[in-house]
Amino acid sequence: MLKLALAFLCLALVADAALIRVPLTKPNKRRSIKNLSTQRAVLRSKYSTNFVVSSEQLNNFLDDSYYGPITIGTPPQNFQVLFDTGSSNLWVPGASCAPTDSACQDHNTYNASASSTYQANGERFAIQYGSGNLAGYLVEDIVNLNGLAIEAQVFAVATSEPGNTFVNSEFDGILGMAYQKIAVDNVVPPFYNLYKQGLIETPVFAFYLTRNGSSTQGGEMTLGGIDSSHYVGELTYVPVSIEGYWQFTMDSVIINGLNICVECAGIADTGTSLLAVPTSIYESVQNAIGAQSDGEGDYMVDCSLTNTLPIVTFNIGGTAFNLSSAEYIVEVEANNGSVLCMSAFEDADTNLWILGDVFIGQYYTVFDMGQNRVGFALAAQNSTTGGSSIGSSSYIFGIIVPIVVGFYGLWLNKN
Template sequence: MHSLFWLLSLWTLCLFWPRLQGKLIRIPIQFQASFVASRRQYRASRSSLLVKYNVAGGQDITSRTSGATETLDNRLNLEYAGPISIGTPGQPFNMLFDTGSANLWVPSAECSAKNLACQHHHRYNSSASSTYVPDGRRFAIAYGTGSLSGRLAQDTVSIAQLVVRNQTFGIATHEPGSTFVDTNFAGIVGLGFRAIAEQRIKPLFENMCEQHLVDECMFSFYLKRNGSERMGGELLFGGVDKTKFSGSLTYVPLTYARYWQFQLDGIELGGTIINKNRQAIADTGTALLAAPPREYLIINSLLGGLPTSDKEHLLNCSEIDKLPEIVFIIGGQRFGLQPRDYVRTVTNDDGSTICLSGFTLIEAEFWILGDVFIGRYYTAFDVGHTRIGFAPAA
């Protein structure tokens, strides 16, 4: 009787083992060798952030309507990217996984030679894919140096062993200026909600959930802030990896299921309460910490930052370790960042090394917590329960 029981158990395990293994998908993130970004890259990152949230005029974000693992590549602690493929047979792309947007797009083989960003990356050739379906609609997304534009298409998208059928995405035939020329990613996979997607196109992860490709409708990020070229972190589709964080996740509900927006109970710097009951957005598509005007001025003043004409604050590199900890209170728990986390060491235009405050200004009444924060705190994006969770990264 016992032998029969174990035989049946083994048969059941074997029957469902491929299914169980296919539900949790790991996408690795690779590091670059250098960790000193240029001041130009820092400014470009800040400019893209402001345009992304359309806050130049102080618009409130709440008024806008618009199981697998992926390895991510870390470029100068400014960009984390990982591989996907599109079409049949699959055409490979290194992509930025961005929780602050919701569209998937890649460069097109139809890009002209004048578009250097297209020429520097892999391009999608629709005629080479047997599963390509034309859409007919045009699309455009605004960035700091212009508008990325092209047309929409539908095809199969593969991430690790996950195969997403009938995904609508953008094929960029024009990429503006130098925005994407030097990036280590060809395109973007938006992991925000459909409410912020251009033309309300169904995001990739929503399709993953609807097609039952993951056990749990959630994904999580583990971003390493230092390491080897081979491993910069991990994006996990379908759950969380408890080996990548300590303690338990602190979950809080989303206040608006557009961006990954939630409430900050408070912000403290060196024991001084800066503000209470602010909104914040977790955004893997930016390296920065963006603060509302009041907090921006108070924090950089307390840090002793010297303001520049470019709205940056210079800090004394030899005094970094004497700067205070900043604490974000989320769900009643304290999540701190040390000065080595939030101070950015960059190369100046003349080749010298300078230190800048990692707090940038956003003309809105909410915070953006980018990779500076997510690199210290493992972050679970729970679509199924419209909540977000944080725990100290391992």
């Protein structure tokens, strides 16, 4: 029996080792209202109703993004990338970008000639943004995520970045984590290769985002499993309705007793900072929460009234996920330096609800590519009861099984 206990203990260690943790960082500053027009332009290019598979749409919200470290090449070249579940390509700036390209020059760049594992691809690469094209070319090299070395990963090297979209971003590039179907040039996304190359045991990843974290403690992304200490209660799973973005169907959205939508299409997107609303009901949502237009495309509320605004309820998979006004009203800095209170709901310019970091920060979110489903549970930081210590395979095998087998072995020896 002792051998059996030891065997399970070995399995526990293997399972726990298979859960890869990537610490996330976020800018430690308030959003600037002057950047909101850029955010809207990028969001609309990302989820345009004229979406074509061959044109990439990525996202960058300048003042509230969650990003983490990767390395590329041999010896390793360091980058900070936004892990974006709303896109499917990896790209970083290239050393050959133009000296006049501020976004490129102010970030870490990839130097192919400095990597012994670099392989040429030769194919051109372009992404359409609201303010222009991000252009470059495809290459192949080793990409390392927290010790997981992906061999022969194809990614894009940007030689031209559009306008001011990425000038002020805290990260260098973007690592897309959606389905391959929306990848430019049908490039295999890094997460696919993590699983195909046996670097993770299960094709599952999850995000825990700290809403009040510091610039160095923005949360955590886990690869190959979930961490049940990051959420409270049970996960609610819903099937992916269209494999491209992480799209699913919400039962309804209710504000102040008013049913805003029924059987609505939603997308979980870590690359979107706020909450995007279908164009057809955008003004209805703002009216329902009591926000007023400032005439420049943003909706504001009196900061003194924030605590009196209604709860917004997202009914998903038979479970109610509530957002209070403290969560869907965000403070922004006006051009004159004053602080304003802005509605986190924005026009998606499409018929989709985009649940960005405002939602994911409150609800731990699991992306299960193996079973094509998305899961949500209250993030542990938002509950006074604390997180459960069991729930994921890593914790079941790492904690419960060794204890149970150990006591069972003692019982056999005693009897």
